[in-house]
Amino acid sequence: PxxxxxxxxxxxxxxxxxxxxxxxxxxxxxxxxxxxxxxxxxxxxxxxxxxxxxxxxxxxxxxxxxxxxxxxxxxxxxxxxxxxxxxxxxxxxxxxxxxxxxxxxxxxxxxxxxxxxxxxxxxxxxxxxxxxxxxxxxxxxxxGAAVAPFNAWLLAQGLETLSLRIERHVDNAKAVATWLESHPQVEKVNYASLASSPWNALAKKYCPRGSGSVLSFEIKGGVEAGKKFIEALNIFSHVANIGDVRSLAIHPASTTHSQLTPAEQLQAGVTPGLVRLSLGIENIADIKSDLEKAFAAAK
Structure with a gap:
């Protein structure tokens, strides 16, 4: 404050x-x-x-x-x-x-x-x-920011399954965050529901069910490791979007923030090995398997 x-x-x-x-x-x-x-x-x-x-x-x-x-x-x-x-x-x-x-x-x-x-x-x-x-x-x-009728219908359809989807999103995110925290190729995991997070107390206060399914981690090896990791994923889609039933991943330093200088990237909170994941609702074993293959490729 x-x-x-x-x-x-x-x-x-x-x-x-x-x-x-x-x-x-x-x-x-x-x-x-x-x-x-x-x-x-x-x-x-x-x-x-x-x-x-x-x-x-x-x-x-x-x-x-x-x-x-x-x-x-x-x-x-x-x-x-x-x-x-x-x-x-x-x-x-x-x-x-x-x-x-x-x-x-x-x-x-x-x-x-x-x-x-x-x-x-x-x-x-x-x-x-x-x-x-x-x-x-x-x-x-x-x-003129009016939603198209068909998009409004798609939103209405999506809202019907919101609670079911978010429960699965969060379950997968918690499992992946915990798994990443002990992975030898990971330096840091950013997920508030982890006890190690500086935001954990606020997460317990405001979102006791879980802190969503968008998390990030720092992969050892910097930019090159981050790029190799992303390119080796199969289940995860390489896109800048979040919040899809499909799992999504991106390496900001080589994509969304690539036009910035290294100093500007750091000022924006983007470190060389930062990888962002938006966990979908796939089977957790499939998600972990895909991530493990990507880690192997990033060595």
Whole structure:
């Protein structure tokens, strides 16, 4: 929380963080950060993509807005481009008219509507709808970020099996993380549900079922070992996506972050041997067998 306090500036409009961070599985102290945000008169917006509502329900811990890349675990099969915004309706923008002018000044495109007054706390609707109506009435109109009907249907189908899938995702992730921790070619494993993780206490507090299925580890041998490891995988797909029923893997230093200098990669948290895994729902024996073959190729 202290680092968040130090980061506040006069023009700060919101705090933003991931409930479970990709790729190192850091866990956000939602309640503590929410208190700092509210003490400074700004909302806390969190990305709950990796955790999903099955593992963490951020609004219950003080978050004001929750966003999801529903392309990932919510739809579950990597076949639909969908995003979601969930507003808790708790933050009162009318209390800070100078900071949130778009909510407190007339909107000429809607006949002078003042969102914080007409749709906020104490409005005739009986709920604080200022934020979500602002999103729908202006940003959706101006940007056109509307989900395609078929993608919406795919998301609805995916939600029906969310709990079943996440349970299997997490079981596989826990098994792989524990196995990797004792592997001779692994220097470090980043997974909050491990007792060795610096984030384990927060994981127990916010996601006792498990800290998701996106984890990373440092393979001995640096960049070359990481590339050989990825190229030798068969069950795992080599893609930049996460949250698929299929297991996915990537070596950021040679792919997504390859245009950065080594110093810039380190600044972004990408070390030479960092490998990210998004564990799917395959049989755990098959997953471990595929990983072991890749380790053999990376020697």
């Amino acid at each position: 202290e680092s968040w306090k130090k980061a506040v500036r006069p023009n700060t409009k919101a705090f933003f963080g991931e409930t479970i961070a990709n790729p190192k599985n850091d866990v956000l102290d939602i309640a503590a950060v929410a208190k700092v945000a509210h003490d400074h008169g700004v909302p806390l917006i969190v990305d709950n993509t990796v955790a999903t509502p099955f593992l963490i329900r951020p609004i219950e811990h003080g978050a004001d807005v929750v966003v999801h890349s529903a392309t990932k675990f919510l739809s579950g099969h990597g076949n639909a481009v969908v995003g979601a915004i969930v507003d808790a309706g708790k933050f009162d923008y009318a209390q800070y008219p100078d900071r949130f002018k778009n909510f407190n000044q007339p909107d000429p495109s809607y006949h002078g509507l003042v969102y914080a007054q007409a749709l906020g706390v104490g409005s005739a609707f009986g709920a604080n709808l200022a934020y979500i109506f602002k999103i729908r009435l202006t940003l959706l109109r101006d940007i």
